[in-house]
Amino acid sequence: MTVGAALARAAAVLGDAGIATARLDAELLLRHLAGWDAAALIVRSNDELPHETLDRFEQLVAERARRRPLQHLTGVAHFWRHEFRVTPDVLIPRPETEHLVEAALEWMRPFERPVVVDVGTGSGSIALSLAAERPDAIVHAVDLSPAALAIASHNAARLGLGERVHFHEGDLLAPMRGHTVDLIASNPPYVGADEVEALAPEVRDHDPRTALVPPGGDRFSIYRRLATGGRDVLRPGGALMVEIGQGMEGEVSRIFEAAGFRVERVIRDLQSIPRVVIASAPGRGNSTRSGTS
Numbered sequence: 001m002t003v004g005a006a007l008a009r010a011a012a013v014l015g016d017a018g019i020a021t022a023r024l025d026a027e028l029l030l031r032h033l034a035g036w037d038a039a040a041l042i043v044r045s046n047d048e049l050p051h052e053t054l055d056r057f058e059q060l061v062a063e064r065a066r067r068r069p070l071q072h073l074t075g076v077a078h079f080w081r082h083e084f085r086v087t088p089d090v091l092i093p094r095p096e097t098e099h100l101v102e103a104a105l106e107w108m109r110p111f112e113r114p115v116v117v118d119v120g121t122g123s124g125s126i127a128l129s130l131a132a133e134r135p136d137a138i139v140h141a142v143d144l145s146p147a148a149l150a151i152a153s154h155n156a157a158r159l160g161l162g163e164r165v166h167f168h169e170g171d172l173l174a175p176m177r178g179h180t181v182d183l184i185a186s187n188p189p190y191v192g193a194d195e196v197e198a199l200a201p202e203v204r205d206h207d208p209r210t211a212l213v214p215p216g217g218d219r220f221s222i223y224r225r226l227a228t229g230g231r232d233v234l235r236p237g238g239a240l241m242v243e244i245g246q247g248m249e250g251e252v253s254r255i256f257e258a259a260g261f262r263v264e265r266v267i268r269d270l271q272s273i274p275r276v277v278i279a280s281a282p283g284r285g286n287s288t289r290s291g292t293s
């Protein structure tokens with residue numbers, strides 16, 4: 001079978017499985033398997049695929065049709081400017097989380113040697129993206145899961161950032177006791193227990209449940225704990241910056257303000273969903289703008 005025919009067949013199989021990005025996924029799987037770039041797929045469209053490659057490709061397509069995430073089949077996810085190794089032990093980093101990275105970089109711009117902590121680092125996507133952009137920053141990354149921290153450390157080494165990011169196993173801000181930080185960045189678990197069934201199968205059945213759902217299934221519980229714990233580690237005027245799920249901005253803002261923070265800004269994602277809440281700790285002000293953007 002030619003490359004073009006194999007791709008067309010794979011795209012049809014994935015389309016029938018309800019995958020909206022069927023053709024793209026088929027192309028990415030074949031590229032991963034053959035080690036080709038996008039141009040090679042076009043140039044080789046009429047070439048015969050070796051039997052072995054075709055067999056392996058069809059196995060991967062069948063796995064994907066069972067809604068295993070593409071990133072688990074290729075072993076990598078792209079986030080910010082980097083490629084991250086991902087396994088079922090870590091949440092696959094999402095494009096909407098790049099808004100948090102962008103906001104954190106903007107917030108840090110006026111400061112030299114900012115101290116940052118990424119709470120719930122998973123694959124290390126936020127901490128490592130920040131460390132790569134800001135060579136002067138002191139970056140900490142915390143996770144409760146030793147398996148996730150092993151992947152994050154592996155990613156740090158791959159990106160040449162192994163010496164730059166300090167990884168800590170522990171519960172939220174507990175490992176930061178005794179430190180003073182300028183910025184807390186976090187994409188915590190925020191899916192309610194009653195929302196899990198409605199998630200896409202790739203997320204519901206393959207992302208770690210502890211990365212999605214907070215203990216007790218209360219989607220606001222971690223924000224409450226970050227607000228109270230954040231007061232103890234942030235310097236006056238330091239920032240607490242969190243990703244939120246749809247419809248959570250009002251309650252998260254109330255939680256932060258009740259804990260003494262001032263909500264500076266809520267950032268919307270590309271679908272116009274409020275996605276990042278930025279709040280400043282009591283004390284000296286900072287340079288963030290007010291309002292929703």
Ligand SMILES: C[S@@+](CC[C@H](N)C(=O)[O-])C[C@H]1O[C@@H](n2cnc3c(N)ncnc32)[C@H](O)[C@@H]1O
Nearest residue numbers: 091093120121122143144145171172187188211
């Ligand atoms: C939604 S994932 C975010 C992963 C990564 N930061 C990202 O944005 O792709 C949440 C992460 O928080 C971790 N986590 C959950 N509860 C935690 C806790 N109490 N303390 C520290 N980490 C926790 C999970 O293990 C998971 O890696």
